[in-house]
Amino acid sequence: MRLPMLSMFSALRQTAFQQAQHSAATPLLLQKYLRKYSSDNNINAKMVAPTPFSKDFFFRQLFDETSCTYTYLLADLNTKEAVLIDPVLEKAKRDANLVTELGFTLKYALNTHMHADHITGSGWLKQLLPGSKSIIAKASGAKADIHLNEGDPVSFGRHRIDTLATPGHTNGCMSFVIHEQGCVFTGDTVLIRGCGRTDFQEGDAGHLYDNVHSKIFTLPENFRLYPAHDYKGTMESSVWEEKTYNPRLTKTKQEFIEIMNNLNLPYPKKIDVSLPANRECGVYDIPKE
Template structure:
């Protein structure tokens, strides 16, 4: 009589158990089998839920494919915004007001080449807020940070990682309690920032990603500064497994990045001078 699939599976498991009792080699086989077929395997990389007092909102600029992130402490109402875009500053300021938040900081992951930061205008629209960027960026800001300098809002804390390679001043922002990292252009979903201008260095990018981002827990969410295919988030495990560039060897990665032959960024000649000044001299009159 043909055994049902479940009976066959049970019989196979029993055979493995019997083999374990008779040999010192098959425990490894049994361990591999359990890892492959364990019911918990599919849950291994599930992200942890945000805490109840943590507010998260992902915003989008369709003109530059930029993600902006509004984070807040729901008890103190203090908020921070990451990578704001000039043309969306009014939208962002109105959202902060509608939700009853007080914007403490406008943070930039780096000095962007494809859009002008909204930090300068947000400071006017929401008095009391301050701009933040890495000292290594060479851009003006109210607060310059380096790796290890914490950024706090309410009881929540952002830990800062220097991840240069796309630019000298690239920073990634980690919130360990919430299990997430904001990677700017350093790690994109199934990609990474280009390294052919603005002090780009593919070796540095690769080293920083593998030593600082890919060493975080596998289930940490990755939130990039851009996406061009409609994807909204990834995870450390996904990018370690599926990123077509960053899964290569360092030498292969450098070769890929040195031969992308990408066109010159359309807005770089406008964006970089404005962003060096924190976006303050290009603020619209209305």
Template sequence: MLQKLSFGGWRVAGAVCSLSKTGVRVRFISTAMDKGQTFFFRQLFDTVSSTYTYLLGDPRTSEAVLIDPVLEHAERDAALIKELGFKLVYALNTHMHADHVTGTGKLKSLLCETQSVIGKASGAQADIHLVDGDVVKFGGHELLASATPGHTNGCLTYICHKQGMAFTGDTLLIRGCGRTDFQEGSSETLYKSVHQRIFTLPDYYLLYPAHDYRGQTSTTVWEEKKYNPRLTKPLNEFITIMENLKLPYPKMIDKAVPANRVCGLHYE
């Protein structure tokens, strides 16, 4: 329920609102468990890998999903989910990560009703393998799985049209994008994924990446179309940029990728 503030802005319990060309839009930081609320959102963080984990739920049905959990925080996430009275139906990954071990396998042992989910093209083990166009439902909400390969073959962007938000994994970061120099990476494919699948969403849609290394929590389609220093360039220039990043070899890749192929379990 919107409430007008004295300085002329708007707010929702636990969320920040702003005016756009299409009206009032909610920028979710987190939401509170208010009576009668229909959508819950919480953004969690791992300081080692700078990974964001997202908890989404429907307080009416108590069903929830968790996007991109980290192994070392599985107990933290499970405790929060139990405290809030949610039933975690799905633990989802946007792709097979190379910089941390997924917490999906561990969460399945802590929350026995949970099923692990990942894109079929990832080649990783999971209870459910998604392909482009599949829908993940929890309570009265749903996430559309949109294939956005380029960082890896199995990258998915999870879109919640009802809330005007999307979870882009490593495909699109805030003022950046995932690297394309390993693990089936393709600069051309990533560029097309972003422009055809993410930049075609409404400008006001909020975008939540899998990582941020500068303390930013979210962005919008409009911002990235206007300000992303790589993806605003023509394709040939983007490819040149990506070929000359000269990034170091990922520290965790030799442990993370084999572990993530088996839901993060053999790492333990």
């Protein structure tokens, strides 16, 4: 269907030029037509292909069916150093086995924030893969081997993760950006066509909105966007897509706050178990086997 749309756009644009050629107000008429048809064909005009991953960068997206959590395994294929973003306790053995099978050495287990819907796998991974360290934002209030402030880099091999403080869902929310690979890991701050709730755990809708628009939505529009969760089976998005189609974050700030304050969501099922465990970096209630 794309070719007919492009052909139609080209034909309409040609018509605009032909009509403008016979007008005394040629520049103004051209601008009018081109603005109109560029707007009508916004997808064709603005959507840009993502940057290919470099040959020495390994990426694997993993999934926990119970909490609908995405865990991301990243590695430098030359040095074999790896990191895991948002590991889940029940999937720690799966993740450790994969790291071992692929010949990687797990350097860090990172959490984008202190989760309320599952227990982090960081603590168990440290036992399964000795030498690995846990990382979380200092503002989260959770224990970890390394606490991050905005701007603190995280490296594995030659690759670098830049850190953005994006509170609003929780005080300690961080987004992880790899500029060379053109991707951002947004945790619960930006979900695909949604965002994390802001009605508990120091949530603040206004802060979330400001941080998304000033930090995530100012990244290049073709950056891949990887969230911590998805409940509909969508695996990734892009900065441009969420700026264009996110039904909440495309609203004005006041409209967004009204939406978030009136979601009337149920109390998180696992929060009373998950938060105490995650404050301790997930090091208790670790399975015996």
